[in-house]
Amino acid sequence: MQMDERKMRILRAIIDDYILTGVPVGSRTISRKYETSLSSATIRNEMSDLEELGFLDQPHVSAGRIPSAKAYRLYVDSMLQAGVIPNDSAESVLSHFSGKIHQMEDVIDHAARVLSSLTQYTAVVLSPKGTEPRLQTIQLVPVSAGSALVVIVTDQGVIRDSVIRISPDMDGDTLYAISRTLTDEMRGCTLTDACRKMPELIRRMEGNDEVLRGLYGYFSEGQRPRSPHVAVGGTSNMLSYPEYSDMDKARTFLSLMETHDKLADIIRGNGELAFTVRIGPETGVPEMVDCSIVTATYSTRGGQQGTIGVIGPTRMRYSRVISILNMMGHELTDMLTADEDGNPENRNERR
Amino acid sequence: MQMDERKMRILRAIIDDYILTGVPVGSRTISRKYETSLSSATIRNEMSDLEELGFLDQPHVSAGRIPSAKAYRLYVDSMLQAGVIPNDSAESVLSHFSGKIHQMEDVIDHAARVLSSLTQYTAVVLSPKGTEPRLQTIQLVPVSAGSALVVIVTDQGVIRDSVIRISPDMDGDTLYAISRTLTDEMRGCTLTDACRKMPELIRRMEGNDEVLRGLYGYFSEGQRPRSPHVAVGGTSNMLSYPEYSDMDKARTFLSLMETHDKLADIIRGNGELAFTVRIGPETGVPEMVDCSIVTATYSTRGGQQGTIGVIGPTRMRYSRVISILNMMGHELTDMLTADEDGNPENRNERR
DNA sequence: GGTTAGCACTCGATGGAGTTGAGTGCTAAC
DNA sequence: GTTAGCACTCAACTCCATCGAGTGCTAACC
Numbered sequence: 105m106q107m108d109e110r111k112m113r114i115l116r117a118i119i120d121d122y123i124l125t126g127v128p129v130g131s132r133t134i135s136r137k138y139e140t141s142l143s144s145a146t147i148r149n150e151m152s153d154l155e156e157l158g159f160l161d162q163p164h165v166s167a168g169r170i171p172s173a174k175a176y177r178l179y180v181d182s183m184l185q186a187g188v189i190p191n192d193s194a195e196s197v198l199s200h201f202s203g204k205i206h207q208m209e210d211v212i213d214h215a216a217r218v219l220s221s222l223t224q225y226t227a228v229v230l231s232p233k234g235t236e237p238r239l240q241t242i243q244l245v246p247v248s249a250g251s252a253l254v255v256i257v258t259d260q261g262v263i264r265d266s267v268i269r270i271s272p273d274m275d276g277d278t279l280y281a282i283s284r285t286l287t288d289e290m291r292g293c294t295l296t297d298a299c300r301k302m303p304e305l306i307r308r309m310e311g312n313d314e315v316l317r318g319l320y321g322y323f324s325e326g327q328r329p330r331s332p333h334v335a336v337g338g339t340s341n342m343l344s345y346p347e348y349s350d351m352d353k354a355r356t357f358l359s360l361m362e363t364h365d366k367l368a369d370i371i372r373g374n375g376e377l378a379f380t381v382r383i384g385p386e387t388g389v390p391e392m393v394d395c396s397i398v399t400a401t402y403s404t405r406g407g408q409q410g411t412i413g414v415i416g417p418t419r420m421r422y423s424r425v426i427s428i429l430n431m432m433g434h435e436l437t438d439m440l441t442a443d444e445d446g447n448p449e450n451r452n453e454r455r
Numbered sequence: 456m457q458m459d460e461r462k463m464r465i466l467r468a469i470i471d472d473y474i475l476t477g478v479p480v481g482s483r484t485i486s487r488k489y490e491t492s493l494s495s496a497t498i499r500n501e502m503s504d505l506e507e508l509g510f511l512d513q514p515h516v517s518a519g520r521i522p523s524a525k526a527y528r529l530y531v532d533s534m535l536q537a538g539v540i541p542n543d544s545a546e547s548v549l550s551h552f553s554g555k556i557h558q559m560e561d562v563i564d565h566a567a568r569v570l571s572s573l574t575q576y577t578a579v580v581l582s583p584k585g586t587e588p589r590l591q592t593i594q595l596v597p598v599s600a601g602s603a604l605v606v607i608v609t610d611q612g613v614i615r616d617s618v619i620r621i622s623p624d625m626d627g628d629t630l631y632a633i634s635r636t637l638t639d640e641m642r643g644c645t646l647t648d649a650c651r652k653m654p655e656l657i658r659r660m661e662g663n664d665e666v667l668r669g670l671y672g673y674f675s676e677g678q679r680p681r682s683p684h685v686a687v688g689g690t691s692n693m694l695s696y697p698e699y700s701d702m703d704k705a706r707t708f709l710s711l712m713e714t715h716d717k718l719a720d721i722i723r724g725n726g727e728l729a730f731t732v733r734i735g736p737e738t739g740v741p742e743m744v745d746c747s748i749v750t751a752t753y754s755t756r757g758g759q760q761g762t763i764g765v766i767g768p769t770r771m772r773y774s775r776v777i778s779i780l781n782m783m784g785h786e787l788t789d790m791l792t793a794d795e796d797g798n799p800e801n802r803n804e805r806r
Numbered sequence: 807g808g809t810t811a812g813c814a815c816t817c818g819a820t821g822g823a824g825t826t827g828a829g830t831g832c833t834a835a836c
Numbered sequence: 837g838t839t840a841g842c843a844c845t846c847a848a849c850t851c852c853a854t855c856g857a858g859t860g861c862t863a864a865c866c
Contacts, residue, residue, distance in 0.1 A: 130858050143810050148859070166816045166858050209560075241627070245594045247608045255606055257598050276592070276638070280631050287627070339690075340709035349702060351694060358691035358709075481829050494839050499830070517829050517846045 105153055112182075114139060114150050115159055119171045119179050123419045126346050128168030173384040173418065176396070180381045180422050208440075212335045215412060215436060220338025222428050225416035226361065228371050231333035232408035236294045242286040244270075244279040244315070252279055252315070254322060268318035282312055286319075298323045334364040334371075347394055347417045356391050371399060371413045381426070384418045396420045400429040402436035412436065456504055463533075465490060465501050466510055470522045470530050474770045477697050479519035524735040524769065527747070531732045531773050559791075563686045566763060566787060571689025573779050576767035577712065579722050582684035583759035587645045593637045595621075595630040595666070603630055603666070605673060619669035633663055637670075649674045685715040685722075698745055698768045707742050722750060722764045732777070735769045747771045751780040753787035763787065 117138035121129045131147040139147060151169055154160045159178065160169040171179070212229045219227035237258035245253040250272040270279075289305060290298055302320045306313060339361045348354045361367060370389055373380060382388075382397045398420070399413035412432055414425050468489035472480045482502055486495040502520055505511045510529065511520040522530070563580045570578035588609035596604045601623040621630075640656060641649055653671045657664060690712045699705045712718060721740055724731060733739075733748045749771070750764035763783055765776050 128858090132858075144858095145810050145812090146808085149809090152860080162859090164817060164858095165860090166818070166856095168858065240599075241597055243594065243596045243606075245596075245606050245608060246592055248591070253606065253608060255594075255596050255604065257596060257604060276635065284627065337713070340706050340713060343702060343706045343709065351700060351702075351705075354702075354705070355691050355694045358694065362688070362691060479829090483829075495829095496839055496841090497837085500838090503831080513830090515829095515846060516831090517827095517844085519829065 105157065107157065111150055111154060111157075114147060115154055115171070115175060116179065118151075118154075118160065118169060119175060119419075122171055123421055126417075126419060128163055128170050130168035133168070171419070173386070176383045176418055176422075177386075180383065183423055184381075184426070209333055209335075211436070211439065212333055212410075213337075215432065216335035216337035218337075219412060219414060219428070219432055220341055223414050223416070223421075223425050224338070224341050224344070225414050225420065225425065226339050226342050227337045228361075228367060228411075228413045228415065229335045229337075230368055230371055230411040230413075232402075232404050232410035233332050233372075236296070239290045239293050239295070239298060240287075242290060242319075243283040246274075246276050246279055254319065268315070268322060270315050270318065274315070279315075282309070282315060285309065295323050332368060334368050336361050336364075336367070342415070342417075345417050347419075357395075360389075360391050371397065371411055373397070373399065377401075379426075379430075381422065394418050396422075398422070398425050398429055400433040402433045402440065404437075404440040410436070456508065458508065462501055462505060462508075465498060466505055466522070466526060467530065469502075469505075469511065469520060470526060470770075473522055474772055477768075477770060479514055479521050481519035484519070522770070524737065527734045527769055527773075528737075531734070534774055535732075535777070560684055560686075562787070562790065563684055563761075564688075566783065567686035567688035569688075570763060570765060570779070570783055571692055574765050574767070574772075574776050575689070575692050575695070576765050576771065576776065577690050577693050578688045579712075579718060579762075579764045579766065580686045580688075581719055581722055581762040581764075583753075583755050583761035584683050584723075587647070590641045590644050590646070590649060593641055593670075594634045597625075597627050597630055605670065619666070619673060621666050621669065625666070630666075633660070633666060636660065646674050683719060685719050687712050687715075687718070693766070693768075696768050698770075708746075711740075711742050722748065722762055724748070724750065728752075730777075730781075732773065745769050747773075749773070749776050749780055751784040753784045753791065755788075755791040761787070 114134060117134050118129050121133060121137065131144040131151055134147045134151075135142055135144040151160060154175075155162060155169060159172055159175040161172050162169050208231060212231055216227045216229040219229065239256060239258055241255075241257040243255045243257075245255060247253050247267055250270060251267050252270045252274075253267055286305075289301065293301065299320065302316065302323065306316045306320070309316060339358055342348050342357060343354055348357065370387065370392075373382065378401055380397075380399050382399075384393055384396060387393075387395060387397050392415075394417060395415055396418045397413055397415050399411055401409045401411055403409050412429060414420075414429060416425065465485060468485050469480050472484060472488065482495040482498040485498045485502075486493055490498060502511060505526075506513060506520065510523055510526040512523050513520050559582060563582055567578045567580040570580065590607060590609055592606075592608040594606045594608075596606060598604050598618055601621060602618050603621045603625075604618055637656075640652065644652065650671065653667065653674065657667045657671070660667060690709055693699050693708060694705055699708065721738065721743075724733065729752055731748075731750050733750075735744050735747060738744075738746060738748050743766075745768060746766055747769045748764055748766050750762055752760045752762055754760050763780060765771075765780060767776065
């Protein structure tokens with residue numbers, strides 16, 4: 105048996121209807137609402153074929169059919185191929201980002217909130233994670249007698265700051281002098297390099313042992329990868345869908361959304377593809393067999409890639425979600441690669 | 456009719472049992488499990504009295520009784536008065552904070568997670584919000600040609616950082632010179648003062664207009680109060696309790712937990728009392744009539760007050776929650792008032 | 807050969823009747 | 837004041853009949 109054009113049309117109608125209603129769809133529904141030229145009996149025969157081909161499942165013998173993961177896969181693939189990415193809510197995305205926000209974490213949190221409210225699903229936004237940054241400037245700023253703030257600027261603009269202990273009789277000028285020497289020595293190094301160079305520097309700059317040792321500890325601590333910032337929005341949206349009317353499922357889902365580390369791994373998924381749609385079992389997470397995950401990436405000035413994703417039931421409104429994610433990704437990229445006046449450096453053409 | 460000692464004992468038994476089981480308790484249960492010397496009939500009479508006094512409610516005539524908000528109030532008050540704050544999980548609280556964490560936001564997120572996992576309820580932690588900070592050091596750190604990072608140290612140790620635009624031909628030394636002058640001029644000012652002083656400074660330090668104007672905008676932006684950081688943990692815990700088996704209620708609750716601004720207001724509540732227990736209607740939030748909120752405060756080195764809170768069903772295990780919050784508050788205070796080596800400046804005596 | 811009408815059949819959902827059992831209130835006796 | 841006993845209430849549960857959406861199959865139709 106083969107997939108023909110009519111089967112395809114009927115399958116698409118079934119998926120559309122199921123996405124809309126969430127109820128198993130019967131042959132009569134299709135015959136009335138979609139393929140008015142065919143009778144329910146014909147549709148029934150076709151549906152029976154589609155079931156045999158593995159595109160439809162039947163919860164019970166006397167219920168309608170529901171699309172299988174394989175059907176969604178086909179649906180999404182053909183949709184992507186055709187490039188039918190509607191742009192209905194473009195202004196909406198833009199308008200949500202009108203206020204200027206600058207801090208990275210704020211941007212991420214905000215994005216998650218906007219994304220969830222636009223899609224009505226759960227949104228996850230991951231902060232960028234790139235190659236190991238290289239030091240550009242190191243500066244010590246006096247905080248109080250006996251402590252100083254370490255400010256490290258890297259080529260990726262990522263700034264780590266932490267307070268270290270110093271001798272109480274060091275003044276701002278001394279700290280600045282040390283900062284200059286450090287910057288000259290370390291510019292272009294990665295944190296790993298910096299750690300390696302440190303012992304020698306400590307020998308050379310004797311008298312400032314305390315500060316340098318503090319920095320040393322700081323560098324080595326900074327080496328191990330920091331878990332990226334994860335923002336989740338609209339977890340409660342998920343409860344609106346009947347597939348989560350089961351309390352146990354809902355609880356499992358919610359607690360997964362709370363363990364950010366695991367969630368980050370799931371969303372990041374396999375590699376850093378610009379665009380992925382994972383349907384049901386494809387997510388690889390047992391708890392999410394009846395969820396789909398759509399992700400896109402955005403990038404920052406330093407070329408690091410961040411991820412934005414939407415988690416919804418497998419009967420997700422894929423086209424809408426993909427379109428919104430697409431725009432959102434562009435919007436974030438624009439915002440984060442823009443210079444400080446807000447002029448984008450290389451604005452992506454949109455649509 | 457009066458409240459006597461026996462009525463009190465029975466009421467306490469009812470509350471204890473209801474907190475444990477969540478099922479309306481009947482006279483026989485009390486007679487068997489708690490007041491073995493009295494028959495169920497006697498208990499029945501007493502319960503009838505307690506209902507008349509407003510301490511008990513009856514869902515239907517043929518069901519057991521459940522404690523009213525008034526009963527919980529009495530229960531909590533008498534418990535607090537007696538000072539019965541068990542210390543059962545002290546080590547547990549401590550052990551969760553063994554790893555050193557320094558960044559304020561990390562501490563807060565971590566605290567929310569620990570608090571929720573210890574109590575099995577939903578935990579909310581608010582970052583401190585204090586008096587207007589006073590400037591201590593202002594320093595400009597070169598980031599790239601044309602931009603610099605502003606680092607501002609205040610007496611509260613709160614460090615705001617943001618990137619401003621500068622003339623591309625300014626080098627590190629020039630920036631340092633400007634930083635010194637600024638620090639000398641501004642030390643001790645609030646942000647409001649700083650804004651006021653700015654125009655005059657711009658006149659005096661001509662040639663550096665661009666930098667100063669950037670700073671000006673930055674100061675005035677920083678003036679308006681930033682919404683405090685809110686960390687929520689264990690929202691899914693709430694779904695384990697039968698009072699939230701109703702999906703609609705659950706959804707309302709969850710979406711409230713997601714709107715951090717509103718949540719912060721609720722948790723912060725009325726004033727900055729060291730300790731509050733709000734039961735059901737006392738929360739003042741219609742959505743939370745069958746929740747209770749217990750909050751405590753912690754403080755940072757700058758004397759600012761942050762809030763930690765636990766939200767649970769009205770039949771919350773108050774004594775346990777109060778004890779955990781108490782310890783947690785102390786622990787946070789210790790950690791945040793400690794100097795950089797981890798030695799507390801003025802360690803609170805514990806228990 | 808594809809399409810359609812018709813019909814028997816399946817099975818979850820809905821709703822009413824009956825039963826159970828936990829719990830109460832009341833009364834009379836201790 | 838306490839208790840035993842009893843009638844009464846009412847949510848929860850089970851059982852059962854009914855309903856209806858939907859299927860599969862067959863025979864007729866174009």
